[in-house]
Amino acid sequence: MSRIEPLPFMPEAVVFDMDGLMLDSERAIIDCLARAAAETGHPLEQALWLSMVGLGDAVCREMLVERLGADDAQALLQRSQALYEARVDAGVPHRPGIVALLDWLQQRAIPRAVATSTRRPLALRKLRAAGLLHRFDAVCTSSDVASPKPAPDVYLLAASRLGVAPARCLVLEDSPTGVRAALAAGMTPVQVPDMLAPDAAARALGHRIVDSLDDALRLLDARFVG
Known part of the structure; x- marks a missing residue:
């Protein structure tokens, strides 16, 4: 697991990117x-x-x-x-660890949303085919906002639909573009890189970077109280 500081708070909601984070797409x-x-x-x-x-x-x-x-x-x-x-x-294959992470969040009744740059019809189709659509309380796509990532719009929409303040949301992303969107929304991103290793500019953003969704789950589990 990457050397990172513990989460500073227990998130009241978790917002997921889709491609490269949940799906090996x-x-x-x-x-x-x-x-x-x-x-x-x-x-x-x-x-x-x-x-x-x-x-x-x-x-x-x-x-x-x-x-x-x-x-x-x-x-x-x-x-x-x-x-x-x-x-x-x-059915696009899952990224390793996504089912265990969603199980953990569901067992603790922590709200979950998708925030993706994919257009809505295709996003729903992909999530449904992968057996993940029913796992989320909201699905927010580039069809639903004026500006795509790295603008914060899709993440702010996700927070609004979940009824949780952006500052209380954890974001899981694989790309620097998504990390910038989450930061612009005032959220706390954790990056789980897939095809692109974070470069110096991405690391300079100061966010947390972990090696896998299993590591992201360990971060949450270590913070959870009750």
């Missing part, structure tokens, strides 16, 4: 993008796909339009979407 998304790029005659470097981790659909689209032009970017994205939807319908 970042790898699936990047694989589908890379396959679609190759199939449409535009093989692009892995670094570009990694730079999209944690960003909203509109931002990723603009990055591809800048590289390829509008028509080629649209063709690539349509092919990638078709490949990815087949993966979603099969």
Whole structure:
């Protein structure tokens, strides 16, 4: 487990990112993008796909339009979407430790929400196929807010729907983009990196970083009283 300070408070709610945090979907998304790029005659470097981790659909689209032009970017994205939807319908695998963590929170009646950059229809579809939708009191998506992460909007909406002050919410995120959104919302983020190791700029944010969701659960369990 990473060397970190204990949580300064017992959260009254926990808000979860989805892709790369609960679901092993970042790898699936990047694989589908890379396959679609190759199939449409535009093989692009892995670094570009990694730079999209944690960003909203509109931002990723603009990055591809800048590289390829509008028509080629649209063709690539349509092919990638078709490949990815087949993966979603099969059920995207869980990230290790998510079920045990959700069990722990549910047993203690701690409210739970999802705050994701994915659009609402796809987010619900992914959570349902993965058997996780019923585990949450609220699902907040980029469809529900004006600005995606790193803006705080989706996290502030989650706190509002749970009826818990942002300062009393713990956020679990895998990406620096999501961590910045949580900090901007006045919440306490714990990062569980997936595909991207935190760089110096991310570490300078001063938030807690752990190696796994099992470690995040140990943080909560150590703080829990009663």
